[in-house]
Amino acid sequence: MKPEMRQKLAREPFAEKIRKVAQLIQLAKTFPRRTNRHSMNRTGR
Amino acid sequence: MASNEPSDNLPLADVLRAANGLVAAGLIADWALGGALAAIYYVEPFTTYDADIFFIPSETGLTAGIPAIYAHLQAQGWQVEREHLLVRGFPVQFLAASGLTEEAVREAEHIDFEGVPAKVFRAEHIVAIAASVGRAKDKARIEQLLSQADLDKSYLAEVLQRHKLRLPTL
Numbered sequence: 001m002k003p004e005m006r007q008k009l010a011r012e013p014f015a016e017k018i019r020k021v022a023q024l025i026q027l028a029k030t031f032p033r034r035t036n037r038h039s040m041n042r043t044g045r
Numbered sequence: 046m047a048s049n050e051p052s053d054n055l056p057l058a059d060v061l062r063a064a065n066g067l068v069a070a071g072l073i074a075d076w077a078l079g080g081a082l083a084a085i086y087y088v089e090p091f092t093t094y095d096a097d098i099f100f101i102p103s104e105t106g107l108t109a110g111i112p113a114i115y116a117h118l119q120a121q122g123w124q125v126e127r128e129h130l131l132v133r134g135f136p137v138q139f140l141a142a143s144g145l146t147e148e149a150v151r152e153a154e155h156i157d158f159e160g161v162p163a164k165v166f167r168a169e170h171i172v173a174i175a176a177s178v179g180r181a182k183d184k185a186r187i188e189q190l191l192s193q194a195d196l197d198k199s200y201l202a203e204v205l206q207r208h209k210l211r212l213p214t215l
Contacts (some may be wrong), residue, residue, distance in 0.1 A: 003192070006089045010087065014086050015158065017085050017086075017089075018055050018082075018085070021090045021091070021092065022054045024090065024092040025092060026053060
């Protein structure tokens with residue numbers, strides 16, 4: 001993703017970003033990958 | 046008492062409301078959202094599977110009041126799963142703050158999330174905490190915050206100096 005697009009996402013309202021996190025979690029559940037829990041560590045907890 | 050039915054949305058407002066309830070009940074003195082969800086306040090959204098609530102204990106005992114916190118939230122329908130408490134199926138970790146994280150709680154930014162007053166760690170403290178932990182994912186978080194958040198560089202330098210920390214080579 002282009003840096004400008006990432007910056008735009010970063011500037012969205014917190015509530016909107018939280019909704020997107022929920023969508024990402026749903027996607028991860030729908031399309032599980034063996035590396036999900038590890039790959040999230042690149043940016044997640 | 047809040048419903049504890051699993052939700053497709055992140056029940057963050059419930060989490061923040063519950064943390065405020067712990068203050069009202071005298072079980073904790075203060076708190077703030079930390080961890081990945083605090084980082085997401087400043088950067089693009091990414092996948093995370095829990096919420097970290099850092100709190101300043103009301104009591105100074107060894108347990109930091111954690112048993113009473115668990116009992117209070119379980120009475121409201123929260124469930125326990127290992128080190129997490131679950132609200133609507135979403136894991137939440139309550140962590141006693143000390144040192145750098147206690148400073149992060151005290152100096153956290155006041156926000157309003159869906160009508161719930163809350164506090165979230167300042168971006169500079171998230172960077173400093175990541176620098177103090179130093180795992181690969183912490184370096185990635187620092188890189189992300191440096192590129193996407195509006196950091197107060199002089200405040201960050203003060204925090205790093207106060208806690209004898211240095212930013213890792215990215």
